[in-house]
Amino acid sequence: GICDGVEYLPEIVRGIVEGAAQQDFHRRMRKGVRALRRYMDLKHHIPLATRAVLVSTIYKVVSEELSLDQYLQKTFAQMIIRLLKRKSAERLPIVLDWRPLWKVLDVLFFGKARIPQTPLCPYL
Numbered sequence: 397g398i399c400d401g402v403e404y405l406p407e408i409v410r411g412i413v414e415g416a417a418q419q420d421f422h423r424r425m426r427k428g429v430r431a432l433r434r435y436m437d438l439k440h441h442i443p444l445a446t447r448a449v450l451v452s453t454i455y456k457v458v459s460e461e462l463s464l465d466q467y468l469q470k471t472f473a474q475m476i477i478r479l480l481k482r483k484s485a486e487r488l489p490i491v492l493d494w495r496p497l498w499k500v501l502d503v504l505f506f507g508k509a510r511i512p513q514t515p516l517c518p519y520l
Contacts (some may be wrong), residue, residue: 408432409446416453421468425457429475436478448490451479459496470504473497 408431415425432450436442442450457464458472476497480488 404431404435405440405442405446408435409450412450413453416457419461419463421457421461421464426468426471429454429472432475433478442479444486444488447479448488451476451488451492452490454479455492455497458500466504469500473501473504 408428411424411428412432415421415423415428418424454472454476458469458476464472
């Protein structure tokens with residue numbers, strides 16, 4: 397039913413927040429973000445306050461952690477963008493500086509320093 401997703405959301409949020417606090421980005425936080433994506437794909441509602449917590453937590457990791465690999469940066473940045481998309485007239489009760497996230501996205505998608513997905517053969 398409609399209420400089925402409500403019981404999973406606190407567990408997803410806890411995984412993301414605790415993963416960020418423990419700097420367990422590859423296991424706990426990635427798993428939480430993946431679960432959140434599935435949760436959102438199923439069109440479950442996420443309350444405004446919960447969205448604000450998730451956005452601020454993931455934003456802090458993406459913009460401040462230098463040890464993140466590019467795959468996780470991209471995955472987390474895409475989740476931030478998805479959470480920020482306005483589905484209702486209500487605004488999130490947070491204000492984010494757009495420059496740090498833009499720098500990450502710029503390097504990931506347009507930068508010359510990005511690592512190619514497949515290694516190039518030096519003989520081609």
